[in-house]
Amino acid sequence: MFSNKENFKRSFLEKLQTMYAISLEESSDSERYMVLGSLVRDYVSKNWVKTNKHYLQDGVKQVYYFSLEFLLGRMLESYLINLDIKDMCKEALDELGIDYNNIIGQEPDPGLGNGGLGRLGACFLDSLASLNLPGHGCGIRYRYGLFEQKIVNGYQVELPDNWLKKGNVWEVKKAEKAVEVRFGGDVKIGTVNGKMTFIHENYHSVMAVPYDTPIVGYKNNTVNTLRLWSAEVAQKDFDFQAFSKGDYLKAVEYKYSMEAISQVLYPDDSYVQGRLLRLKQQYFFVSAGIQSIVRRYKKKHGSLENFADNISIHINDTHPVLAIPELMRILMDEEGLGWDDAWQVTTNTVSYTNHTTLSEALEKWPVDMFKGLLPRIYMIVEEINKRFCQEMINKYPKHSQPIDKVAIIHDGHIRMANLALVGSYSVNGVSRIHTELLKKHVLGVFYSIYPYKFNNKTNGVTHRRFLIKANPKLAELISDTIGSSWIYHPSDLIVLRNYANDKSFQEEILKIKQDNKKKLAMLIRRQNGIDVDISSIFDVHVKRLHAYKRQVLNVMHIMDLYNRLKDNPNWDITPRTFIFGAKAAPAYHLAKETIKLINSVADVINNDKTINDKIKVVFIENYNVSLAESIIPAADVSEQISTASKEASGTGNMKFMMNGALTIGTLDGANVEIKEEVGENNIVIFGLNALEVQNYYYHGGYKAMDIYNSDERVKRVIDQMVNGFLLTPQEEFKALHNHLLYHDEYFVLKDFSSYVEAQCKVDNTYKQREKWLETSIINIAHSGKFSSDRTIGEYATGIWKVSPVVID
Numbered sequence: 001m002f003s004n005k006e007n008f009k010r011s012f013l014e015k016l017q018t019m020y021a022i023s024l025e026e027s028s029d030s031e032r033y034m035v036l037g038s039l040v041r042d043y044v045s046k047n048w049v050k051t052n053k054h055y056l057q058d059g060v061k062q063v064y065y066f067s068l069e070f071l072l073g074r075m076l077e078s079y080l081i082n083l084d085i086k087d088m089c090k091e092a093l094d095e096l097g098i099d100y101n102n103i104i105g106q107e108p109d110p111g112l113g114n115g116g117l118g119r120l121g122a123c124f125l126d127s128l129a130s131l132n133l134p135g136h137g138c139g140i141r142y143r144y145g146l147f148e149q150k151i152v153n154g155y156q157v158e159l160p161d162n163w164l165k166k167g168n169v170w171e172v173k174k175a176e177k178a179v180e181v182r183f184g185g186d187v188k189i190g191t192v193n194g195k196m197t198f199i200h201e202n203y204h205s206v207m208a209v210p211y212d213t214p215i216v217g218y219k220n221n222t223v224n225t226l227r228l229w230s231a232e233v234a235q236k237d238f239d240f241q242a243f244s245k246g247d248y249l250k251a252v253e254y255k256y257s258m259e260a261i262s263q264v265l266y267p268d269d270s271y272v273q274g275r276l277l278r279l280k281q282q283y284f285f286v287s288a289g290i291q292s293i294v295r296r297y298k299k300k301h302g303s304l305e306n307f308a309d310n311i312s313i314h315i316n317d318t319h320p321v322l323a324i325p326e327l328m329r330i331l332m333d334e335e336g337l338g339w340d341d342a343w344q345v346t347t348n349t350v351s352y353t354n355h356t357t358l359s360e361a362l363e364k365w366p367v368d369m370f371k372g373l374l375p376r377i378y379m380i381v382e383e384i385n386k387r388f389c390q391e392m393i394n395k396y397p398k399h400s401q402p403i404d405k406v407a408i409i410h411d412g413h414i415r416m417a418n419l420a421l422v423g424s425y426s427v428n429g430v431s432r433i434h435t436e437l438l439k440k441h442v443l444g445v446f447y448s449i450y451p452y453k454f455n456n457k458t459n460g461v462t463h464r465r466f467l468i469k470a471n472p473k474l475a476e477l478i479s480d481t482i483g484s485s486w487i488y489h490p491s492d493l494i495v496l497r498n499y500a501n502d503k504s505f506q507e508e509i510l511k512i513k514q515d516n517k518k519k520l521a522m523l524i525r526r527q528n529g530i531d532v533d534i535s536s537i538f539d540v541h542v543k544r545l546h547a548y549k550r551q552v553l554n555v556m557h558i559m560d561l562y563n564r565l566k567d568n569p570n571w572d573i574t575p576r577t578f579i580f581g582a583k584a585a586p587a588y589h590l591a592k593e594t595i596k597l598i599n600s601v602a603d604v605i606n607n608d609k610t611i612n613d614k615i616k617v618v619f620i621e622n623y624n625v626s627l628a629e630s631i632i633p634a635a636d637v638s639e640q641i642s643t644a645s646k647e648a649s650g651t652g653n654m655k656f657m658m659n660g661a662l663t664i665g666t667l668d669g670a671n672v673e674i675k676e677e678v679g680e681n682n683i684v685i686f687g688l689n690a691l692e693v694q695n696y697y698y699h700g701g702y703k704a705m706d707i708y709n710s711d712e713r714v715k716r717v718i719d720q721m722v723n724g725f726l727l728t729p730q731e732e733f734k735a736l737h738n739h740l741l742y743h744d745e746y747f748v749l750k751d752f753s754s755y756v757e758a759q760c761k762v763d764n765t766y767k768q769r770e771k772w773l774e775t776s777i778i779n780i781a782h783s784g785k786f787s788s789d790r791t792i793g794e795y796a797t798g799i800w801k802v803s804p805v806v807i808d
Contacts, residue, residue: 002043002085005092012096015039024096030166032098033076033106036089037169040079041214048214048223051807055134056300059310061802063135064293065125066286066323067316069118069265070139070226073465073625074107075170075213081469082130082216109624110168111145111161112228114265114583115544116651117355119625120430120788121316123462123651127792129217129224130464132804135792138289140281141171141211141228146265149583149622154599156584156592171211171228178209178232179291181284187376198333200376206231206258208288218464218487221807229288231261270587276373279365283374286323294330304335308348312800315424317355318363318416324350324423325380333376339383351426351799353457354417355648357434357442358548363416370414381419385409388422392449405445421446421453426799428457430649431670433690437645441694457795458670459649460788463490466655470629473512474659478780481505490787497781506773509660513634513776520634524579524618530606532616536575537766540661541639542623542631545582545591548646552594552736553748554578554639555601557759558617559717562604565611574763577616579631581623593736595619600726600733633659637762640665641755643746645690647671654786660776662765664758666751670786677782682775684765686758687751696747704744707752714752 002008016027016035027035055062080086090100113119121137128135147158185203189196208229215224233255260277261284268274290313297304297311315323324346331342356362371378385408392403404410408418421427421443427450429435435456439447447454468475468487478486481499486492499505517534524530541554558578565571580598584591602617620627638656640647640663647669657663657674664684665671675683688696696702708715718740720726721733740748766772784790796802 002039002083002088005088005095008039008089008092009096011039012036012092024098029099029102030106033103034166034169036093036103037076037107040076040083041170041172043083043085044079044214044216044223047216047221047807048225050221051223052225054805054807056296058805059300060134060805061310061312061800063128063133063312063314063796063800063802064138064289065121065128065135065314065316066138066289066320067118067121068139068282068285068319069113070110070121070125070137070228071113071115071118071625072110072122072213072226073119073629074104074109076107077104077469078126078465079216081464082218084219108163108165109626111142111163111265112139114146116649117317119461120459120651123460123465123788124792124795125215125224125226126218126462126464127460127788129215129222130220130462131789131792131796132217132220132222132806133792133796133802134224134805135800135802136224137215137226138285139226139228140262140265140285141230142265143230143263146583147586151595151599151619151621154596154603156595158586168211168213170213172213174210174212177292178207179288179295180205181208181231181287183280183283183373185375187379198376198379204254204258206233206261206284208232208284208291210288210292222805223807227289227292229262229285231259231284233258266585268585268587272369275365276369279369279373282319283322283326283377286320287326290323290326290330294335304331304337304345308345311349312351312802313349314351314353314795314800315420316353318361318420321352321363321416321420321423322374322377324419325377325384328380328384329376347423348425350424351428352420352424353428353430354420354434354438354443355430357437357645357648359442362442364413365416367409367412367414378414381408381414384419384422395449402445402448406449417443418446421450425453426455427453428455428799430457430459431673432456432458433645433667433672434648434669437690455798457791457798458673458786459651459654460786460791461651461654461658462788463487463658463783466629466632467658471512471516471633471659473515474509474633474780477508477512486784490784490789493784494781496777500774500777500781501770503770506770506777509773509776510769513636513660516634517636520579520630523630524620527620528618530616530618532577532618533575533613536577536616537636537762538577538579538634539637539639539762540579540631540635540656541641542579542581542620542628543650543652545584545588545594547590547594547739548746549642550746550748550751551580551582551598552740553641553751553755554580555594555598556714556717556748556752557756558601558605558615559720560713560756561759562601562608562611562615563713563716563720565614569610569612573614574766575614575616576763577618579618579620579635581620581627581631583623590736590739593733596728597721597726597733597736600728604726628655632656632661635659635661636766637661638663638665640668640671641687641751642666642668643693643751644668644688645693646746654783657779658783658786660780662762662772662775662779664762674782674786677785678775678778682778684758684761686754688747693747702744702747702750704741704749707749708741711749711753713756714749718749 093100125137145161148161150157182203188199209232210227213226267277327346331337396402429438482495521532598619632655638661640653644666650669666687667689721737
């Protein structure tokens with residue numbers, strides 16, 4: 001089909017006629033995208049079938065990566081790159097009079113994730129396939145995803161993200177592989193031949209229908225699978241009697257209530273129904289996924305003997321932890337194993353990644369809610385807790401405190417992280433400092449019990465998307481300079497260190513950066529109506545909006561910078577463009593207020609002609625993977641300024657350094673390891689370190705009001721939030737103002753002075769052009785360590801014990 005341009009063009013025109021019965025001249029870009037997508041999927045399908053057949057027939061060990069999010073980004077160009085047909089397709093389309101960029105721009109970003117957690121899952125799937133590893137994803141096919149963000153008068157407004165409006169060309173519906181998932185009802189306990197039985201009755205059921213998406217490896221024949229589950233109600237569950245009697249709402253009420261499970265990502269959990277829906281989602285996709293895995297395994301092996309030797313189930317954070325009791329349920333209730341045998345299989349199958357040190361992110365569910373929705377699963381969790389606590393009592397007969405800390409059920413709640421720790425064979429953090437914090441503080445008691453379970457796997461990002469795809473000119477320059485081995489072995493990027501002081505190479509790097517900045521400036525002009533200077537420093541802060549990520553600290557510095565410029569209009573600073581992108585959870589009012597603050601500050605600064613455009617502030621709405629691919633290659637400065645000890649790893653920091661940006665950050669997450677790689681002169685570090693933060697938490701001694709009263713710059717900026725300076729009602733930012741002064745748990749004011757000094761260092765370094773370009777090249781050279789290929793290689797050998805399988 002794609003053997004040469006002529007074959008491709010002929011296939012394209014034939015597919016266009018088959019799908020739409022129109023000529024090329026009559027077709028729209030949207031239709032052309034669907035045609036190209038269909039051709040690519042057909043092209044991929046042969047190896048997809050071959051890969052699955054090989055895995056099944058040879059009985060190789062497979063990994064199933066369970067995640068509530070998979071933030072894939074647009075897939076078309078990634079497929080073309082990995083299949084090594086991008087240039088040929090681009091040339092063929094050009095000969096047909098079709099603009100390639102218009103075609104790839106038609107693809108919507110799949111609404112399957114929110115932030116780093118979901119993008120990490122997507123990077124991992126890419127690396128699994130590219131390393132010939134048999135690993136698949138399991139998640140939810142959200143109808144509307146998170147939400148589409150609009151900025152109206154500076155405020156975030158959430159709209160449905162109807163990314164499936166025109167269908168999804170990549171997915172294949174597998175209706176015949178649907179499974180039933182049960183909620184509510186009662187459990188009848190009986191005995192058969194002296195063995196206890198558990199019969200689930202009077203339950204509500206929903207059909208989990210799988211939609212499979214191919215995950216294509218880079219220039220190999222491996223095509224793994226991302227299986228996403230959609231909640232659908234069977235036709236038999238439609239209340240035809242009610243419909244016939246004219247009670248139309250009753251007739252569809254059940255259908256809509258159950259299908260709501262796969263409608264949106266992270267329903268608002270500020271009220272009971274929202275939390276209940278989240279719990280339904282979490283059980284829905286793990287139950288469907290594990291049922292599917294077991295069914296497929298039995299098809300090959302007949303029984304579940306040696307299940308753990310052939311299957312690894314990995315849970316990405318606490319959202320999929322119900323995989324543990326669900327696997328127990330299937331092994332006992334459906335396969336007839338006793339408790340001890342089922343527990344041995346389960347605890348040798350499931351591994352767990354922790355992604356947070358924030359206590360509020362370690363999920364807990366009220367016992368009453370959990371028990372009512374999942375009665376049989378609750379019985380299993382209760383039994384796990386009972387046996388575990390008894391084991392702990394035997395181990396700590398004189399101390400009750402450890403039992404309180406590690407119990408799975410405590411104080412009327414089920415603690416999901418505790419369940420994950422007890423029921424898995426491996427627990428990993430996602431950066432070295434994060435893992436140490438887990439061992440010493442967050443999960444310290446568990447570490448004393450299970451030291452052998454804990455390990456570190458520092459996160460990584462796929463260089464195929466965030467360098468080869470997002471920054472093709474830079475990728476081409478690297479290959480022209482050091483060869484292309486780095487594409488297969490990212491650690492080979494270190495050879496670029498030899499060119500850090502090469503003037504000719506520096507000029508090429510600068511040219512590419514300026515070109516990328518020009519493209520981003522055009523996007524900003526088109527979307528925001530703001531003209532930005534491409535010779536200014538592009539200072540970028542794009543990530544999920546959360547208080548610990550401290551976007552507000554960045555804004556305070558911008559306000560202080562503006563104040564100093566107003567006081568001294570002749571101040572010689574390098575012009576700077578501050579670029580933000582972030583979504584705030586709909587119920588997270590402080591985060592939404594921060595978005596309004598950024599836009600209010602932008603309104604004041606961008607319209608003040610007296611500062612001669614030395615500062616511009618831009619908030620790009622609806623930040624997603626596609627925007628990241630435009631923003632990151634253009635960035636000069638990467639803002640990674642979370643409170644030390646709060647960011648588990650971060651992956652944005654890696655994407656930015658891979659594209660030559662200078663990191664300004666705290667010693668938090670992977671920033672610590674980036675600093676070790678590039679050296680302290682090629683990263684700008686500021687603020688409290690993790691130990692100092694922990695000391696304040698444990699011993700006190702910090703009052704934000706003391707900083708407010710002693711630092712005139714801080715006082716001025718904080719006051720400007722509520723004194724009308726921002727041209728908004730004085731109460732607009734009162735909550736944020738008060739939070740900073742009276743509840744500054746993320747040490748924004750404490751780190752302010754150090755942050756300002758660090759930003760001055762950034763400004764001074766940028767003025768030294770050769771030094772700046774040297775730093776940029778050094779960051780690129782050391783980014784190979786932070787490829788997800790390295791991370792997945794460590795997971796494969798250190799946790800999952802899986803080996804590459806080459807598909808001929």
